Amino acid sequence: MKIAQQNIQEFNQKHIIKHKNRFDFISSELSDRSIDVDAIVQTLSDFQVAVPSWALGAGGTRFGRFSFGGEPSTLEEKIDDVGLIHALTHTAGAISLHIPWDIPSDAAAIRERAADRGLVFDAVNSNTFQDQSDQEYSYKYGSLCHVDAKVRRQAIDHNIQVVEYGEALGSKSLTVWLADGTSFPGQHNFRKAHQHTQSSLKEIYNAMPDDWKLYIEYKPYEPNFYSMVIPDWGTSLAFAQECGPRAHTLVDLGHHLPNTNIEQIVAILMTKGRLGGFHFNDSKYGDDDLTVGSIKPYQLFLIFNELVYGMENNVADNPPLAWMIDASHNLKDPLEDLMQSLDAILVAYAQALLIDRVALEQAQEASNVAACQDILQQAYRTDVRAIVAESRLRAGAAIDPVAAYRSMRLRDQLIDTRGLHVTATGL
Ligand SMILES: [Mn+2]
Numbered sequence: 001m002k003i004a005q006q007n008i009q010e011f012n013q014k015h016i017i018k019h020k021n022r023f024d025f026i027s028s029e030l031s032d033r034s035i036d037v038d039a040i041v042q043t044l045s046d047f048q049v050a051v052p053s054w055a056l057g058a059g060g061t062r063f064g065r066f067s068f069g070g071e072p073s074t075l076e077e078k079i080d081d082v083g084l085i086h087a088l089t090h091t092a093g094a095i096s097l098h099i100p101w102d103i104p105s106d107a108a109a110i111r112e113r114a115a116d117r118g119l120v121f122d123a124v125n126s127n128t129f130q131d132q133s134d135q136e137y138s139y140k141y142g143s144l145c146h147v148d149a150k151v152r153r154q155a156i157d158h159n160i161q162v163v164e165y166g167e168a169l170g171s172k173s174l175t176v177w178l179a180d181g182t183s184f185p186g187q188h189n190f191r192k193a194h195q196h197t198q199s200s201l202k203e204i205y206n207a208m209p210d211d212w213k214l215y216i217e218y219k220p221y222e223p224n225f226y227s228m229v230i231p232d233w234g235t236s237l238a239f240a241q242e243c244g245p246r247a248h249t250l251v252d253l254g255h256h257l258p259n260t261n262i263e264q265i266v267a268i269l270m271t272k273g274r275l276g277g278f279h280f281n282d283s284k285y286g287d288d289d290l291t292v293g294s295i296k297p298y299q300l301f302l303i304f305n306e307l308v309y310g311m312e313n314n315v316a317d318n319p320p321l322a323w324m325i326d327a328s329h330n331l332k333d334p335l336e337d338l339m340q341s342l343d344a345i346l347v348a349y350a351q352a353l354l355i356d357r358v359a360l361e362q363a364q365e366a367s368n369v370a371a372c373q374d375i376l377q378q379a380y381r382t383d384v385r386a387i388v389a390e391s392r393l394r395a396g397a398a399i400d401p402v403a404a405y406r407s408m409r410l411r412d413q414l415i416d417t418r419g420l421h422v423t424a425t426g427l
Pocket residue numbers: 177217252279326
């Protein structure tokens with residue numbers, strides 16, 4: 001299923017006058033502050049975030065799962081759904097696959113289907129946190145860290161195979177997240193588990209093509225509750241540095257203990273040239289996988305403040321970042337949730353682009369703490385929604401994607417085509 005461009009134009013036409021009034025108002029206000037609004041609109045139009053194949057259906061918890069009508073049950077349908085989001089937002093120009101949930105049987109056809117919807121394939125993700133029915137050894141007690149070399153071998157080979165699938169699709173990076181860890185003191189020899197993980201990662205890294213990047217994700221707890229083999233950004237960074245220059249740390253916003261200063265982590269990793277990518281979501285307690293910006297929008301803005309600074313002052317030659325949403329939708333229509341997330345990302349990015357960096361630096365140098373706070377909040381409290389809408393309008397997308405999605409009754413159409421009781425693969 002695809003959206004005709006004409007339908008988007010018709011939707012925009014109905015809302016254009018109201019939008020133009022709002023955009024003209026904020027444009028003149030920002031022009032008075034000597035801000036180049038057109039440059040910001042262009043930056044937002046160009047910004048692309050990958051949608052993961054596992055976020056298109058209803059997620060679940062360990063207590064239950066409530067499916068959502070019209071969920072995609074094949075890789076082709078998942079690509080179609082990302083295509084719908086991309087047509088409405090022009091921000092979701094990439095898809096990220098999890099293997100073995102989404103093994104492409106005909107890579108050329110899948111690639112073509114994606115290209116037809118303006119999509120490319122972003123990082124591929126391996127999975128050694130579940131056992132598959134056809135695998136010889138279990139990951140119950142770990143994968144890349146396992147005490148048994150045969151289990152490590154199987155997990156390394158799986159990652160190398162994921163890279164091969166990715167190559168066929170045009171991906172250029174592998175993301176590794178490990179559930180490896182322990183739930184009880186004494187279960188692991190920490191040093192041995194660390195060394196096994198390091199040598200396994202290095203072997204995967206060395207097997208990748210020369211133009212590939214390795215992203216190493218961290219998480220402090222869950223599914224293991226006493227220790228994780230890669231619990232934090234420092235451990236991830238140490239592994240990345242040991243692997244080589246194309247290995248980087250991946251920050252997932254939900255993979256931190258409460259109140260962790262994530263923006264500071266972003267700043268330090270970029271200073272070291274080792275921030276590889278981002279998994280956007282939001283949380284109240286831990287890895288809640290809630291809609292981006294739904295709980296802590298100010299934190300998201302402060303993170304974008306550091307990202308913008310890092311991209312504008314790239315002294316350590318940090319590579320271009322891989323942006324991806326990593327969320328799970330238990331209550332909302334997954335497509336609406338993803339569009340809300342994309343919107344929240346663009347709002348935070350736009351606000352960060354408004355920060356008066358010259359004034360901020362002067363205030364920092366003068367230790368004028370009150371002024372520092374005022375400068376940040378002046379940007380954060382600016383209503384940039386019309387700027388974000390204008391960036392979509394100029395790119396041929398919908399002024400208000402969720403409203404357009406509803407007015408076109410796209411979920412009803414998906415249910416008509418796919419049925420009410422279908423289940424997407426993934427978490
Ligand atoms: Mn993640």
